[in-house]
Amino acid sequence: MVNRTIASEGDDLMSIHVTNLSKTFTEDEGEELVVLDDIDVTVGDGEFYTVMGPSGCGKSTLLNILAGTIPMDRGEIEYAGSPISPTDLPVGYVFQEPRLLNWRTVGENVDLVLRERDLSKSQREERIVDVLEMVGLHDERESYPLRLSGGMRQRVGIARALAVDPSILLMDEPFSSLDELTARNLRDDLLDLWKSTEKTIIFVTHDISEAVYLSESVTFLDTRGRIFHQSEIEHDRPREPDDPALLETEAALMKTFFDHMATIQSV
Numbered sequence: 001m002v003n004r005t006i007a008s009e010g011d012d013l014m015s016i017h018v019t020n021l022s023k024t025f026t027e028d029e030g031e032e033l034v035v036l037d038d039i040d041v042t043v044g045d046g047e048f049y050t051v052m053g054p055s056g057c058g059k060s061t062l063l064n065i066l067a068g069t070i071p072m073d074r075g076e077i078e079y080a081g082s083p084i085s086p087t088d089l090p091v092g093y094v095f096q097e098p099r100l101l102n103w104r105t106v107g108e109n110v111d112l113v114l115r116e117r118d119l120s121k122s123q124r125e126e127r128i129v130d131v132l133e134m135v136g137l138h139d140e141r142e143s144y145p146l147r148l149s150g151g152m153r154q155r156v157g158i159a160r161a162l163a164v165d166p167s168i169l170l171m172d173e174p175f176s177s178l179d180e181l182t183a184r185n186l187r188d189d190l191l192d193l194w195k196s197t198e199k200t201i202i203f204v205t206h207d208i209s210e211a212v213y214l215s216e217s218v219t220f221l222d223t224r225g226r227i228f229h230q231s232e233i234e235h236d237r238p239r240e241p242d243d244p245a246l247l248e249t250e251a252a253l254m255k256t257f258f259d260h261m262a263t264i265q266s267v
């Protein structure tokens with residue numbers, strides 16, 4: 001059994017600490033919508049950290065802030081012991097839909113992000129070969145996205161995110177539009193990648209079984225933009241999706257979630 005431990009003293013050097021993070025959007029009618037309200041998040045170096053919560057609670061907003069694509073209103077982010085602007089965090093982003101350019105080959109899609117870096121053609125070439133190998137698509141380099149299955153397209157999305165060798169992978173419901181069999185295969189491949197690359201993964205999902213199967217810790221956001229629960233998922237690895245012990249953990253988390261939602265709805 002592989003029992004990977006995280007965030008212990010020695011390997012916590014590259015951890016991410018987010019404190020007092022807040023974000024409010026002004027909607028079209030001028031109403032203010034508090035999406036993240038003073039949240040604190042700590043993600044250990046190499047941790048598989050999952051954020052869950054109901055639709056619209058701010059999960060994607062949190063990832064987008066960490067990716068530097070939308071600004072936070074208030075808050076501090078520390079990485080590797082020093083304050084950092086989110087635009088400088090070393091992240092790769094995997095979207096729910098892979099957002100590939102259909103008129104470019106798989107290799108060219110990966111190359112697009114590499115071209116933004118100061119890399120020679122041979123360095124880019126080496127990186128493309130490496131990441132396509134990592135996601136099992138070395139034979140599809142010259143294929144166009146529309147010729148690929150949904151699972152393969154999402155693999156290209158993962159390869160593109162890995163291309164710049166980020167320390168942190170942000171993943172926003174990456175498997176939610178795939179059939180369950182394909183999603184299971186991709187989850188296992190993602191776990192293999194996580195183990196071999198030792199990247200930190202911040203993963204968003206609606207799916208509690210997926211969260212328990214993959215993660216080392218799960219954090220719940222509620223519709224008020226607050227964190228209301230955090231759990232360490234301590235099952236040994238490799239895990240089996242239908243293991244009764246995992247199902248018990250899922251049921252307990254589900255109960256915590258519904259109890260909390262009932263409490264805030266009754267206030």
Ligand SMILES: Nc1ncnc2c1ncn2[C@@H]1O[C@H](COP(=O)(O)OP(=O)(O)OP(=O)(O)O)[C@@H](O)[C@H]1O
Binds near residue numbers: 025033053055057059
């Ligand atoms: N640019 C924006 N301007 C105004 N409101 C926004 C903007 N972006 C997001 N929102 C709103 O903020 C709230 C949180 O959105 P977000 O996408 O972060 O939620 P989510 O938890 O990821 O939802 P889902 O699970 O459905 O993807 C939603 O009500 C959304 O409509």
